[in-house]
Each structure stands twice: as structure tokens, then as C-alpha cells.
Amino acid sequence: MGNFTGEPQTSIAGLPVIIIGSGRAIYAKQAVVGRCTGLAIAHGLKKAGIPVILFEKKPALRFPGERDWNMGLHWGMPILKSLIPESAVQALHSTQVDPNTPTKRFDTLKFVNGKTGKVITRLPSPDFHRLRRSKLRALLCKGLDIRWNKRLKDIVFEHDGSRVTAVFEDGEQITGRLIIGADGSRSTVRELILSPDLAAPLRLPYVSTFVQAKYTREQALFLRSFHPLYIAAIHPDNMFAFFGLQDAPAVDKPEDWTFFFYISWNSPIEEQLKEAKTYDNKERLAQVKFLSKGFTEPWKSAFEWVADDQPAWYFDMAVWDPSLPEHTWDTMNGRVTLAGDAAHPMTFRKSRVSCVRLFSRSNTLQERGQGLNHSITDAGKLVQALTSAPNQSSAIQTYELEMTNRAGAEVRCSIANTTMLHDWNRVLESPLMKTGLQQNK
Structure with missing residues (x-):
């Protein structure tokens, strides 16, 4: 990384903000x-x-x-609406997984015993949007200036203390x-x-495998009968x-x-490798x-019902806490920063799915899926x-200052939450979960 400081600042009027978009592939085939x-x-x-220019490593929007x-x-939706054009706000409904059904003002996410199917608890889910x-x-x-097929190679901080240059592989x-690293x-x-060492995510002893699949008419109706949008399970194993x-x-x-589903479980790092x-x-x-x-x-x-050659998507879970002292970066006089997953990857980040937060001390059980909401924030x-x-x-x-404190706390919560979800006995010790079990007997 080029590093040039110490010179007086010059005017930055007219210079664009440079946003680096897509991250590197985690797996060669993905x-x-x-x-x-x-x-x-x-x-x-x-x-x-x-003025702003976005640079994406992808060759096109879709490939x-x-x-x-x-x-x-959910709670990030008002923020998103405040940032984007009104035309995009009006079209947001078309990006939902079910664009034909308006988002309910109030819904519930049902958690069941993964072995028996018995309802454990139902969580309130107000204004919860599921977007593709x-x-x-x-x-x-x-309406944006996006430059495709651009892979970042280096960042050079100019002598004047106010300009920064993005150097690409081409x-x-x-x-x-x-x-802005996004x-x-x-x-x-x-x-x-x-x-590379300090920037590397912390690998956790939990993994998951996802599948997306279509079914026959009868099968699809059966599968969706459990909930029109989503259902979760915590298994005694x-x-x-x-x-x-x-x-x-x-x-x-x-x-x-098309349905989207996964199972996650404990897997020691040695076993993952x-x-x-x-x-x-x-x-x-x-x-x-x-x-x-x-x-x-x-x-x-x-x-x-899926064929044995159905594509599956495996992930090991990893996080990166921006609030740790060793993760503090030099902004070079406000010329570089991070946002979204680049700043605070969390567990279940790749799935964008709802999870739960189970804290015995606070007696709270809250709907998860916080990664996108924090990124929009x-x-x-x-x-x-x-x-x-x-x-x-x-x-x-x-x-x-605000981002690292807020998101750092959420990263730590995501670790505690993931650990809880994969420990049946700890799940049952949650006060609110106990209440849910009693209410749903």
C-alpha cells in the first residue's frame, strides 16, 4: 500500500468518492x-x-x-429508503421473494423442535422484508456510475494529504x-x-450447508404449508x-x-480443514x-426430495470484530474507511437469514438477520x-467511532448467539425460551 503523508491539504472539490464493491471469492468455484x-x-x-464511482470485480451485474x-x-428499511431515489423506493416490493404478497405489518417467526416439530416459541416479526x-x-x-471487471491492487495516499488513488490490476x-471498502x-x-494476517476473519467451529431447489406442484405446496416465508428449528442434537x-x-x-434451506452444526476447525x-x-x-x-x-x-447431484453451498462460519484494538486502521486523514461486510462480517452473514439472540441475563429473545441491517445503517x-x-x-x-462500537458489539453477539443455537441445553436455559415452551405446550 502506498503511503504518502505530511504535505498540506489541497482542495478535494470535484474529486469522486471511490467505492470498492465486490470482495474476493472465498472458494475458487464460487x-x-x-x-x-x-x-x-x-x-x-x-x-x-x-460525485461517486463504484468499482466491481464482477464482469457484469449477473453472470x-x-x-x-x-x-x-427490518429496522434498516427506513434508512435504505432515505438513501435511494423515490422511484427505487416504490419498486422495492418487486425485489421481495414473494413480490405478489405485501409485507405484513406484523408476522411471527416460528421456532420448532427440529426433532419432533413441536413449536418452541414464536417471535414477533414486524415489517420484516425478505428481499432477493x-x-x-x-x-x-x-442511475449509478459503475465500472465492471475492476480488481483493486493497491491504494496510494498522495503527498497532499487529501487525495487517494485506487490502483487496479489492469x-x-x-x-x-x-x-470506501464495501x-x-x-x-x-x-x-x-x-x-493479510490482521484482516483475516476469525474462523469458528460451526459450519452450514445450503440448498436452493424447486419441486413438483404438490411437493411445493406441502413445503410452503409450514409457513409462507420462513420457519426455523433448533435440534436437540x-x-x-x-x-x-x-x-x-x-x-x-x-x-x-424456489426454496432456500440449510442445516448448521458444530465442526472443529481441524475437521473443517x-x-x-x-x-x-x-x-x-x-x-x-x-x-x-x-x-x-x-x-x-x-x-x-432433491437429487444426489443437486448443487449445495457449504460455508464455514467466520467473523471479524472492528472494535478490537489490533483491528484499528489508519484512515490517512479521512481518506479510507470500511463499511458493511468489509468492516464487520458476522455469523450467518452469507445466508442473510433470521436467527435468534438468546441471552439468559437479559431475558431477551430477538429476531436476528442483523448483518444487512447493520450494513445499511x-x-x-x-x-x-x-x-x-x-x-x-x-x-x-x-x-x-459509532460504527466500530455498534457493529463490534453485534459481531460479539453473533458469536454468542451461534454458540447458543448449537447447544440444546443452553437454549433451554434461556428464560424467554422457557416461557415459550410453557406457552406452547
Whole structure:
């Protein structure tokens, strides 16, 4: 990383904010892209009259073989709406997994015993939007200056103390006033401003395998009968599972619906590393299909009905806490910062699914899926700071102080939460869970 400081600041008027979008692929055969954080920031800055350019490593918005996800957005929705154009706000309903059904003002997420199917508890889920990532990204890409197929190689901080240059692998160099790393959990920007070792996510002893699949009309109707959008399970054998809708383009064609489901479990790091050398898609799917045999519906049938060569998506869980002292980076006079997954990858980050927070001390049980909400909050806070602070250096300082404290606490909560969800006895010790068990006997 080029590092040039000490010279007097010059005017940055007219220089663009540079947003680095997609992060590196975690696996060679899988393209992993970040959330819509960078797009939301870009729209907010454009509204404020600040020039902005986004750089994406992807060659295009969509490409063959790219996997799609769905994401939960609730308390972050008002922030997103404040950043994007009104036309995009009006079109947000079209990005939902079920665009034909309006979001309920109040719904519940049902948690069942993964072995017996008995309801453990129901969590309130007000204004909970489930959005398809591909559709949301396509919507938010409209009206922005996006440069595709651009891989960041280096960052050079100019002598004047106010300009910064992004150097790309193809040799192009773009100078701006600020570089924002919104390039996912394996952020190149994070590596450049820290080091590969300090920027590396902390691997946890938990893994998960996801599947997306379509079924026959009868099968699809059966699977969706458990809940039109989502249902979760905590298994006595220390596993967690989620089942939800990925896409329902037409109400009257269940055979065209796509479902999204997974099981997660404890897996020591040594075992993860060993399996990574020998397991391919066939072994990953066989592994999770075997685990599903001990589950209640809809997981039992959902996994049983998919073919043995059905594509599966395996992930080891990892986090990165921006509030740790050793993770503090130099903003170089407010010329570089991080947002979204680049700043605070959390557990279940890749799945964008709802989880639970179970704390014995606080007696709380809250709906999860916080990664996207925190990322959109980053976008709102960063745009607010850049448009209201007296100078850019103080803007970035203000933004990072709030972001690292807020998101750091959430990263730690996600670790505690994941640990809890994969320990049946600890789940049962949660006071609110006990209340839920009593209420649902």
C-alpha cells in the first residue's frame, strides 16, 4: 500500500468518492459478492451532490452460475429508503421473494423442535422484508456510475494529504477524495490498510450447508404449508436449521417456486480443514442429507426430495470484530474507511437469514438477520457524516467511532448467539425460551 503523508491539504472539490464493491471469492468455484452497502452509499452521496464511482470485480451485474440469496431487512428499511431515489423506493416490493404478497405489518417467526416439530416459541416479526439479493442489486444499480471487471491492487495516499488513488490490476489508476471498502468479508481494502494476517476473519467451529431447489406442484405446496416465508428449528442434537422461500414469481405456479434451506452444526476447525481437502459437492450434499434424516418436516422431505447431484453451498462460519484494538486502521486523514461486510462480517452473514439472540441475563429473545441491517445503517451513518461534518477527516472519525462500537458489539453477539443455537441445553436455559415452551405446550 502506498503511503504518502505530511504535505498540506489541497482542495478535494470535484474529486469522486471511490467505492470498492465486490470482495474476493472465498472458494475458487464460487463468486461471493458483498451486500448492497456500496450501492446504498453511492445513492446517498449522489443525492447530496457528491460525485461517486463504484468499482466491481464482477464482469457484469449477473453472470452464469452465480448463486442468489435472500436477505432479511427490518429496522434498516427506513434508512435504505432515505438513501435511494423515490422511484427505487416504490419498486422495492418487486425485489421481495414473494413480490405478489405485501409485507405484513406484523408476522411471527416460528421456532420448532427440529426433532419432533413441536413449536418452541414464536417471535414477533414486524415489517420484516425478505428481499432477493439479485433483484435488489439490479434495482440499486440503476442511475449509478459503475465500472465492471475492476480488481483493486493497491491504494496510494498522495503527498497532499487529501487525495487517494485506487490502483487496479489492469493498470488503471483513479484518484479521488475517499476510498470506501464495501468489498465483502474477504475485503481487499481491509487487507491493504491493515495486513493479510490482521484482516483475516476469525474462523469458528460451526459450519452450514445450503440448498436452493424447486419441486413438483404438490411437493411445493406441502413445503410452503409450514409457513409462507420462513420457519426455523433448533435440534436437540445441537444443530440449527432454517427453511424459507427464495422466489415465487407466480402465485398459481408452485412448480416454479424456489426454496432456500440449510442445516448448521458444530465442526472443529481441524475437521473443517481436513474435509476441505477431500469433500466436493457430492460429499457436502450427502453429509447434510444424512443430518436431515433426523429432522422434522419440512427439512426431512426438502432434503430427501432433491437429487444426489443437486448443487449445495457449504460455508464455514467466520467473523471479524472492528472494535478490537489490533483491528484499528489508519484512515490517512479521512481518506479510507470500511463499511458493511468489509468492516464487520458476522455469523450467518452469507445466508442473510433470521436467527435468534438468546441471552439468559437479559431475558431477551430477538429476531436476528442483523448483518444487512447493520450494513445499511453503515451506509446511512457514513453519508450523514460526510454531508454534515466540517471536514472529511472528522466525518470519517465520527462515522468509524459509532460504527466500530455498534457493529463490534453485534459481531460479539453473533458469536454468542451461534454458540447458543448449537447447544440444546443452553437454549433451554434461556428464560424467554422457557416461557415459550410453557406457552406452547
